[in-house]
Amino acid sequence: MPANLDDTDHRLLELLQHDSGRTLAALGELVGLSPSAVQRRIDRYRANGLLLREIAVLDPSPVLLAVCLVTLDQESPETHTRFREWVLAAPEVQQFYNVSGEHDYVVVLATTDMRHHRETAERVIKNAPHLRRYSTMFVLDPVRTTLTVPTRGN
Numbered sequence: 001m002p003a004n005l006d007d008t009d010h011r012l013l014e015l016l017q018h019d020s021g022r023t024l025a026a027l028g029e030l031v032g033l034s035p036s037a038v039q040r041r042i043d044r045y046r047a048n049g050l051l052l053r054e055i056a057v058l059d060p061s062p063v064l065l066a067v068c069l070v071t072l073d074q075e076s077p078e079t080h081t082r083f084r085e086w087v088l089a090a091p092e093v094q095q096f097y098n099v100s101g102e103h104d105y106v107v108v109l110a111t112t113d114m115r116h117h118r119e120t121a122e123r124v125i126k127n128a129p130h131l132r133r134y135s136t137m138f139v140l141d142p143v144r145t146t147l148t149v150p151t152r153g154n
Contacts, residue, residue, distance in 0.1 A: 002050065008033065010151045012041055013050075017148040020054045057147065063110050064117055065094070065139035068125050070105040073132040080104075082129045090124040092116075 005013075012031050015022065024035035031038070045051035072079055080098070087093055087107060095108035107125065111117040125134050 002048065005151065009041065012038065013045070013151045014148075016042070016051070016054075060110070060142060060145060062112075064113060065142065066109045066111070066117055066121070067137045067139065068107040068109060068121070068134050069103040069137075070107055070125065070128075070134045071102070071132045072104045072130045074130055079130045083131075086128050087124055090120065092120045093124065 008031050012027060012033075015027055015030055022030075024038045027033075028035045028038045033041075042051065070083075072083060083105070084096075084098075087096055087105075092109050092111055093107060094110040095106070097106045098104065099106050109117065109120055109124065111120050121136065125131065125136075
């Protein structure tokens with residue numbers, strides 16, 4: 001987070017992360033600013049690259065989520081680049097993390113049903129370049145999902 005954010009910026013960013021569909025007037029009421037002042041701050045967040053985009057968040061309950069733990073067979077930059085490009089080409093990849101520890105990557109797949117999952121796992125994970133092994137865990141109950149990031153420490 002940029003160091004030059006004040007308390008109003010932090011509050012406004014928190015509000016936007018929870019519901020960016022609020023009107024400028026409603027946001028202004030909650031942070032004590034006029035609608036035009038709120039708009040100027042939002043424009044500044046966009047210009048500085050802090051606010052990347054505004055999206056619609058759909059209910060994930062009808063979606064089958066699977067967490068795949070992936071280990072590659074080599075540790076070269078080229079291996080990782082090729083694997084990343086392969087996985088990123090799939091629209092079913094909801095989240096994708098390079099991690100430390102026993103595995104190299106965590107890939108979260110979002111599919112419509114088990115048939116779709118099998119096809120996607122085969123195409124995206126099993127046939128990926130430089131795959132040594134992978135394991136899959138299906139999400140039974142998404143206890144907490146969020147897209148928010150903290151704007152400041154405690």
